[in-house]
Amino acid sequence: xxxxxxxxxxxxxxxxxxxxxxxxxxxxxxxxxxxxxxxxxxxxxxxxxxxxxxxxxxxxxxxxxxxxxxxxxxxxxxxxxxxxxxxxxxxxxxxxxxxxxxxxxxxxxxxxxxxxxxxxxxxxxxxxxxxxxxxxxxxxxxxxxxxxxxxxxxxxxxxxxxxxxxxxxxxxxxxxxxxxxxxxxxxxxxxxxxxxxxxxxxxxxxxxxxxxxxxxxxxxxxxxxxxxxxxxxxxxxxxxxxxxxxxxxxxxxxxxxxxxxxxxxxxxxxxxxxxxxxxxxxxxxxxxxxxxxxxxxxxxxxxxxxxxxxxxxxxxxxxxxxxxxxxxxxxxxxxxxxxxxxxxxxxxxxxxxxxxxxxxxxxxxxxxxxxxxxxxxxxxxxxxxxxxxxxxxxxxxxxxxxxxxxxxxxxxxxxxxxxxxxxxxxxxxxxxxxxxxxxxxxxxxxxxxxxxxxxxxxxxxxxxxxxxxxxxxxxxxxxxxxxxxxxxxxxxxxxxxxxxxxxxxxxxxxxxxxxxxxxxxxxxx
Numbered sequence: 001x002x003x004x005x006x007x008x009x010x011x012x013x014x015x016x017x018x019x020x021x022x023x024x025x026x027x028x029x030x031x032x033x034x035x036x037x038x039x040x041x042x043x044x045x046x047x048x049x050x051x052x053x054x055x056x057x058x059x060x061x062x063x064x065x066x067x068x069x070x071x072x073x074x075x076x077x078x079x080x081x082x083x084x085x086x087x088x089x090x091x092x093x094x095x096x097x098x099x100x101x102x103x104x105x106x107x108x109x110x111x112x113x114x115x116x117x118x119x120x121x122x123x124x125x126x127x128x129x130x131x132x133x134x135x136x137x138x139x140x141x142x143x144x145x146x147x148x149x150x151x152x153x154x155x156x157x158x159x160x161x162x163x164x165x166x167x168x169x170x171x172x173x174x175x176x177x178x179x180x181x182x183x184x185x186x187x188x189x190x191x192x193x194x195x196x197x198x199x200x201x202x203x204x205x206x207x208x209x210x211x212x213x214x215x216x217x218x219x220x221x222x223x224x225x226x227x228x229x230x231x232x233x234x235x236x237x238x239x240x241x242x243x244x245x246x247x248x249x250x251x252x253x254x255x256x257x258x259x260x261x262x263x264x265x266x267x268x269x270x271x272x273x274x275x276x277x278x279x280x281x282x283x284x285x286x287x288x289x290x291x292x293x294x295x296x297x298x299x300x301x302x303x304x305x306x307x308x309x310x311x312x313x314x315x316x317x318x319x320x321x322x323x324x325x326x327x328x329x330x331x332x333x334x335x336x337x338x339x340x341x342x343x344x345x346x347x348x349x350x351x352x353x354x355x356x357x358x359x360x361x362x363x364x365x366x367x368x369x370x371x372x373x374x375x376x377x378x379x380x381x382x383x384x385x386x387x388x389x390x391x392x393x394x395x396x397x398x399x400x401x402x403x404x405x406x407x408x409x410x411x412x413x414x415x416x417x418x419x420x421x422x423x424x425x426x427x428x429x430x431x432x433x434x435x436x437x438x439x440x441x442x443x444x445x446x447x448x449x450x451x452x453x454x455x456x457x458x459x460x461x462x463x464x465x466x467x468x469x470x471x472x473x474x475x476x477x478x479x480x481x482x483x484x485x486x487x488x489x490x491x492x493x494x495x496x497x498x499x500x501x502x503x504x505x506x507x508x509x510x511x512x513x514x515x516x517x518x519x520x521x522x523x524x525x
Contacts, residue, residue, distance in 0.1 A: 003121050003122060003125050004102070004106055004121060006125060007099070007102060007121065007124060007125050007128060008082075010125075010128040010129070010131070011082060011085065011086060011089070011099065011103075011128075013133065014085070014089050014131070014133050014137075015080050015082075015085050017133045017134065017137065018080065018085065018088075018137075019076045019077070019080070020076070020139075021137070021139050022075040022076055022078070023072040023073065023075050023076030024072065024139060024141070025075070025139075025141060025145075026071045026072050026074070026075035026076075027068050027069075027071055027072025027075070028141055028145050028146070028149070029071060029145060030067045030068040030069075030070065030071025030072055031064060031067070031068040031071075031149045032145065032148045032149045032152060033067050033071065034063050034064035034065070034066065034067030034068055035060075035064050035149055035152035035153060035156065036152055037063055037067060038059065038060040038063040038064055038156065039152060039155055039156055039159070041059075041063065042056060042059060042060060042156070042159070043159065045059070046159075046163050046166040046170075047166070049166070049169055049170040049173045050170065051166075051167070051170060052167055052170055052171060052174070053167045056160065056163070056167070057160070060156055082103060083100060083103050083104070083107075086099040086100040086103050087100045089131075092136070092137050093127075093131045093133075093136055093137070095124075095127050095128075095131070098120075098123060098124035098127050098128075099124050099127075099128060101120060101124070102120060102121050102124040102125075105117050105120060105121070106121075172382065172383050172384050175382035175383070176224075176225050176228075176379060176382045176383045177223060178382065179375075179378050179379045179381075179382040180219055180223045180228050180379060181223075182375075182378075183219065183228070183232065183375040183378070183379065184216060184219050184220060186371060186375065187212050187215060187216045187219070188216065190212055190367075190368050190371065191209055191212050191213065191216070193364075194208045194209055194212070194364060194368075195209070197360065197364065199282055199356060199357055199360040200357060200360055200361060200364065201357055204357060204360075204361045207242055207361075208239070208242065208361070208364055208365060208368065211234075211235045211238040211239055212235065212239075212368060214235070215231050215232060215234075215235035215372070218231045219231060219232075225379060225380075225383045226505060227505075228376075228379050229376045229379055229380055230503060230505070232372045232373070232375045232376040232379070233372070233373070233376050233503070234503075235369075235372045236368075236369040236370075236372030236373045236376070237369075237517070239365045239366075239368045239369035239372065240365065240366075240369045242361065242365040243361070243362040243365045243366055243369075244358055244361070244362060246318050246319065247355060247358035247359055247361075247362055248359065248362060249317075249318035250315050250318040250319040250322070250355050250358075251279065251281060251355055251359050253314040253315045253317075253318055253319075254276045254281060254284070254311070254314070254315060254352070254355065255276050255277060255279055256314060257273070257276065257310060257311040257314040257315070258272065258273040258274070258275070258276025258277045258284065259273065259276075259277050260273070260307075260310060261273025261276070261307050261310075261311070262274045262276075262277050264303070264307070267300075267303055267304075267307065268291060268296060268300050268303060268304040268307065269288075269291075269304065269307045269308075269311075271287040271290075272284045272287045272288050272291070275287055279359075280356070281352050281353070281355045281356035281359060282352075282353055282356030282357070282360075283356075284352055284356075285349040285350070285352040285353040285356065286349075288345055288348065288349040288352060289345075289346060289349045291304075291345060292342070293332075293333060293338040293341040293342055293345070294338040294342070301333050301336075302333075302334075304330075304333055305329075305330040305331075305333040305334050306330075308326045308327070308329050308330040308333070309326070309327065309330045311326050312324075312326035312327045312330070319351065319355070321351055322348060322351040322352065322355070325344050325347045325348040325351055326344075326348050328340070328344040328347075329341050329344035329345045329348060332344055492520075492523055492524070495520070496520055499516060499520060503516070
């Protein structure tokens with residue numbers, strides 16, 4: 001090996017050792033920086049609910065390792081020119097600029113005598129051979145740079161051990177988001193089913209999709225626990241209002257009348273009765289349209305008129321319009337007017353078709369409303385509100401089972417339902433009178449003094465202005481002291497707005513929302 005090549009070999013060996021020292025030193029410093037960033041960023045993440053337990057550990061490891069490798073790698077791979085490194089090694093190894101001078105003379109030949117250059121190179125090479133870089137330039141890390149990552153690691157471990165509640169909150173938040181996402185997908189599926197339902201009319205589809213689409217949009221824009229539960233409960237209530245209980249009553253009456261018609265073999269309404277017996281008013285309307293009174297015999301015409309009157313009598317209470325059309329068809333048949341009978345039958349078929357559409361509407365609205373209520377309960381359960389969700393479910397069942405209960409006409413879903421003597425699940429309030437509505441007043445606590453013994457006595461004025469000082473009066477009509485000048489209808493809207501905001505923000509428990517809504521509905525004039 002030539003002398004200059006050997007000198008370069010020593011220089012490169014020293015540079016490699018210098019790169020190792022720089023990489024280790026800056027790697028330790030990068031570890032401290034990474035742990036500090038992980039501590040700060042991790043604290044913010046815990047407060048915001050970003051991390052689960054395993055994710056937090058993985059985050060700390062990734063940040064610390066990444067910053068350590070980047071810092072150490074950049075320091076180790078930083079460009080180190082030979083001449084600059086030679087000057088630094090001359091100072092570090094006390095070589096009195098031998099190595100740097102040899103490099104400069106080699107890069108500028110002809111500046112000095114060749115023999116002098118050869119002697120200087122030999123002297124530099126001899127000095128380089130005596131250098132031991134691992135001994136003369138050892139790897140040294142300051143104690144503070146070792147203590148700092150240990151302290152930061154201890155803080156991270158302590159924070160990890162004390163963050164159980166944050167991890168639990170993050171887990172619940174993840175579960176809530178998953179439940180909200182699941183409900184969004186469920187609403188999309190319901191919307192698709194409504195759009196592809198051939199029985200529903202376009203108006204019914206629009207009425208059903210409006211609250212569902214609104215709920216879907218609000219779930220996607222504000223996916224938090226309280227807002228999502230309020231949105232689903234509100235959507236379920238809107239869907240429940242779309243159901244018409246009279247349709248089910250009419251369908252049941254038609255089914256009973258259809259059983260009688262289907263039992264009469266070879267009768268004109270046998271096919272219609274079979275479809276009604278199966279609970280298919282839409283198909284029954286199609287069969288009714290196929291009926292041609294002009295093709296019937298006198299006996300069949302008479303039988304058809306009787307069947308139409310029986311069917312009209314069955315639906316008289318629930319659907320007077322359909323009953324009127326059926327009676328018109330029967331009267332036309334009795335008069336022998338086939339044209340008028342056909343026209344009345346066509347109108348009755350259209351009304352029967354509307355019953356089938358209303359039945360499909362009730363079924364779709366009921367299923368969607370049930371799904372909204374179940375979705376709200378699932379989101380509450382995902383957020384740790386299992387007891388609240390169960391109470392809400394039982395509250396809904398009680399409201400449905402007690403609808404229309406009590407003496408007189410009920411206020412449930414069926415306006416025609418007559419209440420019994422008492423509901424099957426009455427709400428105990430411990431306020432039932434036992435003495436014909438009159439009970440003896442029991443004084444529990446009625447102090448006559450304020451502030452304890454020796455204080456001033458406080459009494460109620462008898463109404464005479466001279467008995468005491470009048471502190472204030474409520475607005476009233478002088479001619480009628482019991483009549484207020486501010487009707488409650490003027491402030492009812494304000495109370496309803498406050499109630500609506502409380503329900504939307506989740507301040508009112510789920511099981512009480514229906515009760516409160518019905519209470520305000522009863523106050524409306």
